[in-house]
Amino acid sequence: MSVQKMILDVDTGIDDAMAIAYAVADPEVELIGILSSFGNIEADRAAQNALKILHLVGANDVPVFIGHQNPLDHNYQRIDVNSQIHGENGIGEVELPTPTQPVATQDGVDFLLTAAQEYGDQLTVVATGPMTNLASAWEQDPATMKKIGNITIMGGALTVPGNVTPVAEANVEQDPVAANQLFTSDLNVTMVGLDVTLRTLLTKDETSQWRTTEAGSKMADIVDFYIDVYADLYPELGGCSLHDPLAVGVAIDSSFVTTIDMNMMVTTEHDAYYARTIGDKARLNDPNPNVKVAVAVDKDRYLQVFMNHFKQLFN
Template sequence: MATKKMILDLDIGVDDALALAYAIADPQIDLIGIVASYGNNLLEQTAKNSLQLLELLGQDVPVFKGLSHSSTTDHFNVMQVSKEIHGSNGIGDISLSEPRHQVQEKDGVDFIIEAAHQYSKDLIIVPTGPLTNLAAALHRDPQISQLIGNITLMGGALTVEGNVSDVAEANINQDAEAANEVFTSPLPITMVGLDVTLRTLLTKKETQQWRNLGTRAGIAYADLTDFYIDAYYRLGIDKRGCAIHDPLAVGVAIDPSFVTTLALPMKVITNKHNYARTIGDKTRLNEPHPNVKVAINVNQERFVSVFMNHLTNLLANH
């Protein structure tokens, strides 16, 4: 089985932690690095979360720091709702030992560029936070838009409302200008947005399976996911369970048949009215081969089944 080279661009909150475990567990994936982003927490914290979770899962994958704030600001403050959903530390307030490894000295944006040149079409990048790092990489080296095999991102909403405004999804809303640069570039993109991720739910019935494993990783992952499920219930986001947004992006990057897509030239609105809305670009509607595929339906039963198999097998051994 041919393995695919993957970079995860994570702002590690709870669903990013689940996405990381999914990528590690899938035999088709060679996870070559993680680029940390701001988003669910500050950059320092999300980088630390990546290191801690990798060690919990027995993995030695390099972690790089991306940019610490959006392309249009000079700092970043964590939103209160992010703390309520993901915990003050981004991973459900669970306590993990201090990481033994350090973040790499190389800049995360440069790492993306070097990997694009090294692996070209064999490289998949899965951003599950803001698109600031990817846009910065395009700025530094526009050639990478012709090299990278696929970008499968968690972000946006085409057929449903947003989750931070009527039209905007959180990741895109963090840096709509960067997102628009990525969407309107030649990069081959699959957008896994709220249209499909809100349909993929996890409940405490699933997390109990991890708890029952009795392993350190099984209990930690059950604890952090239960925090997320409780937050969804308490905040009235969904009382049936939590959406596993970011893992679905990883799943689709590996197996696109999990979703049905619509090929559409996309843009992101950057003016104040409708800020961060992801929508078709009417000036490019007649382009014969749009660079973006938007996921609009998902086989949630098959996806959740594969996700649970992957994670349970991984967590059983750590």
């Protein structure tokens, strides 16, 4: 079995916490570092949350780096809905021990480029927050970024409405300029967006199965907060979406989803279509599209693997 070297680029809210746990549990992954971003919460608090989750799942040796703290073209400001969905502390108002491991001093984007240089096509990068760190690394050193074997993002919405505006998904909306730079680069990217994550759901029937250990109960408390918010905001779904952990799952096993090959762009004008992810009309006839867009998901098989991973962690 070949093991992927993986970096997670997170804005550690609740679904990012599940993504971290999934990566730690998967036997095909060596998690070599976590890179924090703004989004669900500020980048520095996202880094602290990542360290807390790593401690919870017994992975204290994984270093955490802070990346960009603001979008490329404006200053970050946390919006009220993020506090509502993820809690003021980003992890469902659950108190976890203060991590003993400090945040790494190296700049997060520098760490990403160093890892890309070292591991090349053995490296997988999964971004579950805004794409600012990836776009910045691309701007600094495109040749090194092209060495990365697998770039998978959780973001965007092609066939369904957005979740912050009728057209915009949250991670893209936080920094549309960065997302557009990533999509219109010649990096090969897999987009795991709302098209598939809204179909991949978790309920308290599943989280209750983790409550056999103290750590499992803490994770269940965190995710149950998310499930309760979804019940209020999106009662039609019947559970909480596994946005970020699905992206990690797809990065490891692409057969979880069906994709279409497209050249994508993001609308960056400040109008009704701001932050929309859409096909790039200027590159419709390009014979080598660079984005694989997930449009269907084997949700039952994915949920089975997800639950197996979490039972392994928390039993």
